[in-house]
Amino acid sequence: MRLLSIGRPLPDMAIDNHTIFNAPACFDYDAIAIDPEGVFNSIRELIDSSQEHVTHGDAQVVNALTGPGVPAGEILQRRRDELVRALERGALVAVFTHPLAMITExxxxxxxxxxFFLPAPAGLAWDAGLIRWGEGVQAAVADHRHPFARFVDAIGNDMLYRAHFNEAAPGFADNARVFARSGGGAPVGVEFRVLGGTVVFLPAPRSRGGDAGRKQAASILAAARELLDLPVGDPPPWVRQQALPGLEELEEASAEAESAVERAEAQREAAEGELMQLTRVRDVLWTEGSHALLPAVVRCLELLGFRSYERDGEVTISDDAGRHELEVEGSVDPIGMAPHYRLRARLDRRIEQEGRPTRGLVVANGERLLAPDRRKAPIADALRVAAEATSYAVLPAGELFAAAAAALEGLDDDVLSAIRARLVEEDGVVSLGDLLGTAEPEDAAALPMSRP
Incomplete structure (x- = not known):
C-alpha cells in the first residue's frame, strides 16, 4: 500500500509527499493524509507570489481564470472531486484537524x-458549529481498539492540537466514533464514515518532518493498513534467516508441486497448507495487528498445547487450568500500555460476569523490525509494572517463537505443561529460556525494558 500525503512531510518509503497543487490524482490511492494548514500555506504562497507552484505534470499554476498555465481554482475544485471518488471506492482520508479559516483571493x-476539499456525511458540515478552535498539548486515547489509537500514542509529548469537535452538534453522535480526547474530555480524534470510505480527524503534532515525522508516518501507515484490512507488507530480509524445523523442506515441496500441478495437485495443496502454518509461526517475530500478529500468536500457542476460541474479534485461550484472555501488540517501538488497557477491560468484564478472578496473557512484539537478538528494550517498564500489579503474564514474541519452534522439533509433555503453567500463573514479563534449555531463569527486572 502507498499513502499520499498532502501538505505535511511524512518521511517513509511507502509515502508520496506532495503539495495540494503537484499531487497526483487522489483517487489512485487507498489512503490519503491531508494537513489543511499545509494546504493553506501553499495557496497563500501562490496568492502572494512568494513561491511558484506547478502541477504533477509540471504545468505552471496561476491565480487567474484564463491565460497561460493552469488556474488554481480549477485544480482545487478538482481535488474535491478526486476525494469524492476515492471515498466512494472505500478509501481512507486522514485529516490533521485545524480550526476554520477562509481564503477569498x-x-x-x-x-x-x-x-473545501473534504465531503461530509449526510446531515453534517465541516463548519464552526462542529469544529471549534482550541489548542492544547494534553490528549489521551479513548478507544484503544481504534487503529489510529497508535498515532496518538506515537506523538506523545509532541502533541499540539489546534481544534476539537463539538459533541452537541446535530448529527455528531450518529456519525462520529471518538478515539481520542483532550485532557478536558473534548473529542480531538474522531472517525466518520463518508460515502463508502472513512474520514479520520487527527490531533495535529507540533513537529513536522525529521525523526518526529518518521514516527508520525510509521504510526499512520500501520493504522491505515489495519483500518483498511491490508497486509502488513513484505517481511524484512532477516526473517528468512530464522531457522524453523521443516520449513525449507516444505518450500521445496511446494515448488516441486507447482511445476507438476496436473500430476500432483493433491501433493501441492498439502505442502502449501503446511507451509502456511509454519510461515505463520515465523510471522510472530515481525508482524503487528489483529490481521497478522494475532493469528501467528494463536498458532504458536496451539503448538504449545493451548486451545483457542474467537468471538467478536476477541481471542481466548484455554488449558486444564481454565480460560485466559489473550491480547497481542506489535510495534516498531517498545510496547507500552495499550494492550494492558484492552486486557484489563476484558478481565473486569469477565469478573463481573462470572464473579471470580480470571487471568490473561499479553504477547508483545516490540521493536518488531529488528532481529530478536538486536532488540534492546522491546517492552516498556510501565507494562511490566502493570502486569505484575494486575496479575497477568507478558510474553515477548521472541520467547514465544523459540518455544513454538522447539515444540515443532519435539518437546516432552512435561516441558509443554510447564510452559503453559508459567504463562498462566506467573505475573509480569516471562522468560522461557530455562524450560527450553537455552538460558538460566531470569527475573523480570533483569529483562531489557524501555523506561520513560
Whole structure:
C-alpha cells in the first residue's frame, strides 16, 4: 500500500509527499493524509507570489481564470472531486484537524474554507458549529481498539492540537466514533464514515518532518493498513534467516508441486497448507495487528498445547487450568500500555460476569523490525509494572517463537505443561529460556525494558 500525503512531510518509503497543487490524482490511492494548514500555506504562497507552484505534470499554476498555465481554482475544485471518488471506492482520508479559516483571493473559487476539499456525511458540515478552535498539548486515547489509537500514542509529548469537535452538534453522535480526547474530555480524534470510505480527524503534532515525522508516518501507515484490512507488507530480509524445523523442506515441496500441478495437485495443496502454518509461526517475530500478529500468536500457542476460541474479534485461550484472555501488540517501538488497557477491560468484564478472578496473557512484539537478538528494550517498564500489579503474564514474541519452534522439533509433555503453567500463573514479563534449555531463569527486572 502507498499513502499520499498532502501538505505535511511524512518521511517513509511507502509515502508520496506532495503539495495540494503537484499531487497526483487522489483517487489512485487507498489512503490519503491531508494537513489543511499545509494546504493553506501553499495557496497563500501562490496568492502572494512568494513561491511558484506547478502541477504533477509540471504545468505552471496561476491565480487567474484564463491565460497561460493552469488556474488554481480549477485544480482545487478538482481535488474535491478526486476525494469524492476515492471515498466512494472505500478509501481512507486522514485529516490533521485545524480550526476554520477562509481564503477569498483565489480566482474562480470565492470563499474557499479550510475543508473545501473534504465531503461530509449526510446531515453534517465541516463548519464552526462542529469544529471549534482550541489548542492544547494534553490528549489521551479513548478507544484503544481504534487503529489510529497508535498515532496518538506515537506523538506523545509532541502533541499540539489546534481544534476539537463539538459533541452537541446535530448529527455528531450518529456519525462520529471518538478515539481520542483532550485532557478536558473534548473529542480531538474522531472517525466518520463518508460515502463508502472513512474520514479520520487527527490531533495535529507540533513537529513536522525529521525523526518526529518518521514516527508520525510509521504510526499512520500501520493504522491505515489495519483500518483498511491490508497486509502488513513484505517481511524484512532477516526473517528468512530464522531457522524453523521443516520449513525449507516444505518450500521445496511446494515448488516441486507447482511445476507438476496436473500430476500432483493433491501433493501441492498439502505442502502449501503446511507451509502456511509454519510461515505463520515465523510471522510472530515481525508482524503487528489483529490481521497478522494475532493469528501467528494463536498458532504458536496451539503448538504449545493451548486451545483457542474467537468471538467478536476477541481471542481466548484455554488449558486444564481454565480460560485466559489473550491480547497481542506489535510495534516498531517498545510496547507500552495499550494492550494492558484492552486486557484489563476484558478481565473486569469477565469478573463481573462470572464473579471470580480470571487471568490473561499479553504477547508483545516490540521493536518488531529488528532481529530478536538486536532488540534492546522491546517492552516498556510501565507494562511490566502493570502486569505484575494486575496479575497477568507478558510474553515477548521472541520467547514465544523459540518455544513454538522447539515444540515443532519435539518437546516432552512435561516441558509443554510447564510452559503453559508459567504463562498462566506467573505475573509480569516471562522468560522461557530455562524450560527450553537455552538460558538460566531470569527475573523480570533483569529483562531489557524501555523506561520513560
Amino acid at each position: 483565489i480566482a474562480g473559487f470565492p470563499g474557499l474554507d479550510r475543508y
